[in-house]
Amino acid sequence: MKLLVVLSLVIVAIQGANVRHQRQFPDDFLFGAATAAYQIEGAWNEDGKGENIWDHMIHTNPNVIRDVTNGDVAADSYHNYKRDVEMMRELGLDAYRFSLSWPRILPTGMANEVNPAGIAFYNNYIDEMLKYNITPMVTLYHWDLPQKLQDLGGFANPLISDWFEDYARVVFENFGDRVKMFITFNEPREICYQGYGGDLKAPILNSTAMGTYLCGKHLLIAHAKAYHMYNKEFKPTQGGQCGITISVNWFGPATDSAEDQMAAEIKRQGEWGIYAHPIFSSEGGFPKEFSERVAEKSAQQGYRRSRLPEFTEEEKTLVKGASDFFGVNHYTARLVSATLYKEAVPVPSLLDDMDVGHNAPDDWATSASSWLVLAPNSIFNALKHLKERYNNPNFYVTENGWSTYYETGLMDDGRVTYYRASMESLLNCLDDGINLKGYMAWSLMDNFEWMQGYVERFGLYQVDFSDPARTRTPRKSAFVYKHIIKHRAVDYEYEPESLVMTIDEGH
Numbered sequence: 001m002k003l004l005v006v007l008s009l010v011i012v013a014i015q016g017a018n019v020r021h022q023r024q025f026p027d028d029f030l031f032g033a034a035t036a037a038y039q040i041e042g043a044w045n046e047d048g049k050g051e052n053i054w055d056h057m058i059h060t061n062p063n064v065i066r067d068v069t070n071g072d073v074a075a076d077s078y079h080n081y082k083r084d085v086e087m088m089r090e091l092g093l094d095a096y097r098f099s100l101s102w103p104r105i106l107p108t109g110m111a112n113e114v115n116p117a118g119i120a121f122y123n124n125y126i127d128e129m130l131k132y133n134i135t136p137m138v139t140l141y142h143w144d145l146p147q148k149l150q151d152l153g154g155f156a157n158p159l160i161s162d163w164f165e166d167y168a169r170v171v172f173e174n175f176g177d178r179v180k181m182f183i184t185f186n187e188p189r190e191i192c193y194q195g196y197g198g199d200l201k202a203p204i205l206n207s208t209a210m211g212t213y214l215c216g217k218h219l220l221i222a223h224a225k226a227y228h229m230y231n232k233e234f235k236p237t238q239g240g241q242c243g244i245t246i247s248v249n250w251f252g253p254a255t256d257s258a259e260d261q262m263a264a265e266i267k268r269q270g271e272w273g274i275y276a277h278p279i280f281s282s283e284g285g286f287p288k289e290f291s292e293r294v295a296e297k298s299a300q301q302g303y304r305r306s307r308l309p310e311f312t313e314e315e316k317t318l319v320k321g322a323s324d325f326f327g328v329n330h331y332t333a334r335l336v337s338a339t340l341y342k343e344a345v346p347v348p349s350l351l352d353d354m355d356v357g358h359n360a361p362d363d364w365a366t367s368a369s370s371w372l373v374l375a376p377n378s379i380f381n382a383l384k385h386l387k388e389r390y391n392n393p394n395f396y397v398t399e400n401g402w403s404t405y406y407e408t409g410l411m412d413d414g415r416v417t418y419y420r421a422s423m424e425s426l427l428n429c430l431d432d433g434i435n436l437k438g439y440m441a442w443s444l445m446d447n448f449e450w451m452q453g454y455v456e457r458f459g460l461y462q463v464d465f466s467d468p469a470r471t472r473t474p475r476k477s478a479f480v481y482k483h484i485i486k487h488r489a490v491d492y493e494y495e496p497e498s499l500v501m502t503i504d505e506g507h
């Protein structure tokens, strides 16, 4: 008998030790999921909403979208928001990141005409989340500029900073009593490089390098003005935080050679350093090596001055330090070479200015998106670099996710593998002392994936876009993510018994 008791005590002790050794996320780590207004809301012209640049571009030229669809109805979250909150509760989310449609709030873009129905919609959405203790994380701009502002030049017009500041004030006034986490812009790179410099996002201006850089400078000033206005006019009473989200994929050198190391550095600076450095570095302004590279390229091409616009000293000071946290959208990685993998690119362009090649090794798993591969420990590599370069600010991973095709259905093992790998990488960050405070999975549900329409699916929940009710059904990954959130740890043994989802007590 005695022996049995001793044995069971030993077993309990071993099990306890195992639990203790399993790496865990802290209780206050914010687990959430993310979406964006144009990708889920629909109701494109309902209740006084104004036209945005995606409405305009697609209605004018439907063929720009791979499957000739649009976001007119999308997941119809405008009418299904209560079901969306129910899904957050099913998953046990701590937080939900979503964006506001600027033209739903200000139909012309300008703050002299506020749409009460738009304000009411977001009030209801926020209140529904708060009812269940879900922290709203609100992005003010996720790519859907009011068309009327695009008609005035959009981000190429320096006045964008005044228009944005006015819009931000309306947002803080109406929602800041309950929303404590604001993100001004989602991904300056995608807005500026893909929308102004190229034709991969609305408004597809294809305006070469100059468009990319000018847009970037104006956007950073717009962000900084909104940040300082929040600090002065709202923070003292509302006590929230205001930051920005930048897409930071990892770019490591293809070899250890000095040339490849420099090529990777230039790639990092051109892809995201030009947005991060002016805000988060101690010296401010565009990063040095990239600025020198653009000046050199401009001179080679016969320009008397660099095409990279400069910040005045006043602008530099305005932008420097203007963020309470660093929002990182991280998806993937590439290996960068000074000589290999180069493709023909337009001149002048950001790609030509960087003048490097990049590649993904064959053994990195591929997704439904051409740009998205599963690279080892890449969240850690990116955040470790940012920590060292920018003095370890508070970080949130504000997007991270994996695409499948519609045909994959509910058994999305590729997404499960990706999310588990991401969790390990996040835990590596925490072990390293990186000030990482939260993680938002992209995406809560399938949605309109920009130029790819509904071909590429990122949802923890599948959405049936052929069904007028836009029924949402949890995928296997939803159960796995729920299990991770609940236990604050990754359990590789866990397999959902069925795909029937319920709400746990307390949610």
Ligand SMILES: C[C@H]1O[C@@H](Oc2ccc([N+](=O)[O-])cc2)[C@H](O)[C@@H](O)[C@H]1O
Pocket: 036, 039, 186, 187, 190, 247, 249, 329, 331, 332, 371, 399, 442, 449, 450, 458
């Ligand atoms: C899938 C989500 O992508 C986000 O944007 C991107 C797109 C492409 C890259 N890339 O590495 O090439 C990074 C981020 C976007 O914010 C979100 O709306 C989704 O579409």
